[in-house]
Amino acid sequence: MERVTVHDRTAFLIRPEHRVVRVLAVLGLLALWEVCTRLGWVPALFLPSPLGVIGELIDMTRSGQILVHVAASLRRLVLGFIIGAGAGMTVGVAVGFFALAEAVGQPLIAATFPIPKIALLPLLILWLGIGEASKVTVIVLGVFFPMAINTYAGVRQADPLLIRAAVAFGAGRWSVIRKVVIPSALPMVFAGLKLGAGTALLLLVAAEMIGAESGIGFLVLQAGNLMETTRLMVGIVLLSLLGVLSHWGLTRLERLVLPWRQT
Amino acid sequence: MRVIVERLGKVYRDRLGHAVTALDAIDLEVEPEEFVAVLGPSGCGKSTLLGIIGGLVPATSGRIVFEGERRPGAPLSATVFQEFALFPWRTAQANVEFGLEELGVPAAERARRARGYLEMTGLAGFERKFPHQLSGGMRQRVGLARALAVEPAVLLMDEPFSALDAQTRQLLMEELLAIWGRTRQSIVYVTHNIQEAVFMADRVVVLSRRPGRILDVVDIGLARPRGEAQLADPALVRAVERIWRLIKSEAQAALTEEQTRRPWSE
Numbered sequence: 001m002e003r004v005t006v007h008d009r010t011a012f013l014i015r016p017e018h019r020v021v022r023v024l025a026v027l028g029l030l031a032l033w034e035v036c037t038r039l040g041w042v043p044a045l046f047l048p049s050p051l052g053v054i055g056e057l058i059d060m061t062r063s064g065q066i067l068v069h070v071a072a073s074l075r076r077l078v079l080g081f082i083i084g085a086g087a088g089m090t091v092g093v094a095v096g097f098f099a100l101a102e103a104v105g106q107p108l109i110a111a112t113f114p115i116p117k118i119a120l121l122p123l124l125i126l127w128l129g130i131g132e133a134s135k136v137t138v139i140v141l142g143v144f145f146p147m148a149i150n151t152y153a154g155v156r157q158a159d160p161l162l163i164r165a166a167v168a169f170g171a172g173r174w175s176v177i178r179k180v181v182i183p184s185a186l187p188m189v190f191a192g193l194k195l196g197a198g199t200a201l202l203l204l205v206a207a208e209m210i211g212a213e214s215g216i217g218f219l220v221l222q223a224g225n226l227m228e229t230t231r232l233m234v235g236i237v238l239l240s241l242l243g244v245l246s247h248w249g250l251t252r253l254e255r256l257v258l259p260w261r262q263t
Numbered sequence: 264m265r266v267i268v269e270r271l272g273k274v275y276r277d278r279l280g281h282a283v284t285a286l287d288a289i290d291l292e293v294e295p296e297e298f299v300a301v302l303g304p305s306g307c308g309k310s311t312l313l314g315i316i317g318g319l320v321p322a323t324s325g326r327i328v329f330e331g332e333r334r335p336g337a338p339l340s341a342t343v344f345q346e347f348a349l350f351p352w353r354t355a356q357a358n359v360e361f362g363l364e365e366l367g368v369p370a371a372e373r374a375r376r377a378r379g380y381l382e383m384t385g386l387a388g389f390e391r392k393f394p395h396q397l398s399g400g401m402r403q404r405v406g407l408a409r410a411l412a413v414e415p416a417v418l419l420m421d422e423p424f425s426a427l428d429a430q431t432r433q434l435l436m437e438e439l440l441a442i443w444g445r446t447r448q449s450i451v452y453v454t455h456n457i458q459e460a461v462f463m464a465d466r467v468v469v470l471s472r473r474p475g476r477i478l479d480v481v482d483i484g485l486a487r488p489r490g491e492a493q494l495a496d497p498a499l500v501r502a503v504e505r506i507w508r509l510i511k512s513e514a515q516a517a518l519t520e521e522q523t524r525r526p527w528s529e
Binding site for chain 2: 162164166167168169170175180183186258
């Protein structure tokens with residue numbers, strides 16, 4: 001007689017978190033980098049040491065330079081992001097809900113969204129001058145499209161049964177939009193916001209590399225021209241911090257606004 | 264109020280563009296405080312009938328008339344949906360308040376009424392839970408409370424318990440009867456379950472398969488209040504058998520046919 005014990009055959013599918021390894025990977029890379037530059041394997045002109053970059057960052061913070069550049073960049077970023085996101089969401093809801101708006105807006109969006117927004121920068125400078133307006137506008141455009149397209153998709157995905165239910169309980173057009181369509185679209189809206197935040201950062205740097213006197217993009221370009229690699233790296237660190245922080249902030253906001261999505 | 268369904272007909276076009284008669288010359292009256300079950304095999308247009316009474320599906324011919332004294336501020340009908348149709352971003356209480364918001368009831372009054380109906384449906388203590396935190400039976404209790412809260416002239420129930428397991432269904436059926444005993448709301452209750460229809464209703468309207476016509480209206484003489492004890496009552500068993508004989512061939516024909524679309528799943 002044969003006796004066979006059953007074993008869990010899914011054991012190899014388990015994916016542990018490996019928290020310690022996560023931290024060690026980053027620290028290890030930084031340490032390796034530091035060693036490479038210390039031992040002179042790579043000239044500091046090409047690759048400044050991590051500790052050097054941190055030192056420079058502290059110095060520039062003390063002298064107030066960092067504040068000037070970060071403030072200038074943040075103003076452009078936040079202004080462009082808010083206007084672009086607001087406009088994109090409004091257009092997305094209108095195009096998603098109203099058949100007439102869809103007939104007008106859908107082909108227009110489909111025709112214009114593939115344009116790399118960076119290519120419009122010279123045109124915007126021609127129209128709006130080299131000052132703040134053209135910089136903010138290019139960010140507005142960059143955020144507008146992912147927001148409009150994501151909101152539109154989110155609105156189209158709203159459950160028809162929930163719309164029926166709302167109507168059954170007396171909701172009219174505006175109530176349906178406010179109480180069913182927009183909440184249904186919110187997860188997609190947040191995906192659009194995260195996409196838009198990435199695009200905004202990219203366009204910010206590009207815009208600040210053309211005719212700016214402040215901003216992180218300006219800092220990076222100027223340091224590059226003067227071969228001040230350490231300052232250049234400080235700029236890059238600031239940009240990556242901005243990217244990480246905006247993503248983290250949006251994720252927190254999403255959890256706050258969409259408590260019903262957590263299980 | 265009395266609900267009068269007059270020569271109601273519904274024709275829709277299927278995917279291939281053929282005209283399909285879902286309902287044909289339906290005449291029906293639902294008296295105040297009456298519990299009417301509409302029963303039929305799948306694809307007989309019973310959900311469509313409910314949708315038309317609720318003003319959610321346009322009729323092709325005929326009309327629906329509500330007659331009698333209307334309580335001020337009360338809507339004609341409110342629907343309990345088979346799939347619950349709760350708003351996932353609203354708590355149980357906010358879901359119940361939805362219809363009251365649309366009626367323009369002030370916030371304090373809304374909250375008071377919502378809590379009252381949540382308590383009536385056994386949901387006291389669950390006011391702040393989101394639908395995903397509730398079991399199927401609890402969710403449909405919220406659906407029921409939401410419909411009761413607007414105090415409609417007639418309560419429309421579209422296979423309200425068919426998505427639930429058998430035990431939960433039996434419990435909720437009895438709860439609904441208990442609530443109905445207190446509120447005396449007229450109810451139109453659509454189901455494909457004969458025993459359920461007979462157990463719950465004063466009258467069972469039996470529909471044929473497409474085109475949906477009224478095959479028979481069966482009066483159920485079972486005493487109220489009804490409970491588990493009546494499930495084995497000879498009168499109930501006789502009524503179930505009678506209705507089953509009426510629709511057996513129809514149900515067999517429906518079995519071999521492809522799934523029809525629900526009136527609101529465009």
